[in-house]
Amino acid sequence: MAEHLRELADDRALLGRTSTAERVSDILRSRISEGYFPPGTRLSEDSIGGALGVSRNTLREAFRLLTHERLLVHELNRGVFVRVLTVEDVEDIYRTRRLVECAVVRGLGEPPYALEEVAGAVAEGRRAARKSDWKALGTSNIHFHRALVALAGSERTDELMRSVFAELRLAFHVVDDPRGLHEPYLARNQQLLQTLQEGRRDEAEQQLAVYLDESLERVVEVYRRRVGQGA
Known part of the structure; x- marks a missing residue:
């Protein structure tokens, strides 16, 4: 926790002179999605406010925003915690992903597509795998x-999915074999990238749909075993 707070203090520069609750929530959302605050973690107002150099009121408003996004939960007389997802949460996350991600691929125009960032994420994943850094591999995914x-070129869609992907990271934290979960998808990401590079949009959408359905099945299986919900 102390190490993460020191890293969080490095984010203070991102706030600039116009520190706002929205910017604080952006930083905390990113830290949650990168796996720095696992589910069930209690977020200390004093520690985080001190690390970021923001007021208690600003931090509380940021917590409120992230609670609305279902990333945090406020427990009376106990404080604010990173949310622990249920099986139903995981299923809904993947339902949303399938609706949005497949629609994005389906809606692509004529090739070639601007795939530099997609290719960059595949390369990032390869580097993480070579280092056996499975947490980083999950992040690259x-x-x-x-x-x-x-x-899609849509700021609204990007904003919606930022919260969804941050919730997805909370689900990944429950997995006791991150290598087993993430490593197979490195090859599938490469395959999907290649299909898009070749301009085969319809095939890419089909690959993505199967990919997400199988990923959901694996994550839910782990959840039911580790968390004991559903089934």
Whole structure:
């Protein structure tokens, strides 16, 4: 926790002179999506406010925004915690992903497509795998799907999916074998990238739909075993 607070203090420069609750929530959302604050973590107002150099009121408003996004939960007389997802939450996350991500690919115009960021996320994943850094591989996988969504060129869609992908990271934290979860998707990301590079949009959409359905099945299986919900 202390190490993460020191890293969080490095984010203070992002606030600039116009520190706002929205910018604080952006920073915390990013930290949650990168896996720095696992589900169930209590977020200390004093520690985080001190690390970012913001007032208690500003931080509380940021917490409120992230609670509205279902990333945090306020427990009376206990404080604010990173949310622990249920099986139903995970299923809904993937339902949203399938609706949005497949629609983005389906809606692509004529090739060639601007796939630099998508390719960059695949390369990032390869580097993480070579280092056996499975947490970083999971992060690169989220970056891959964020880059896919960005192909729509829609700020509203990007904003919607930022919260969804941050929630997805909360689901990944429950997985006891991150290598087993993330490593197979590195090859599938490469395959999907290649299909798009070749301009085969319809085939790419089909690949993505199967990809997401199988990922949901695996994550839910882990959830039911580890969290004991559903089934």
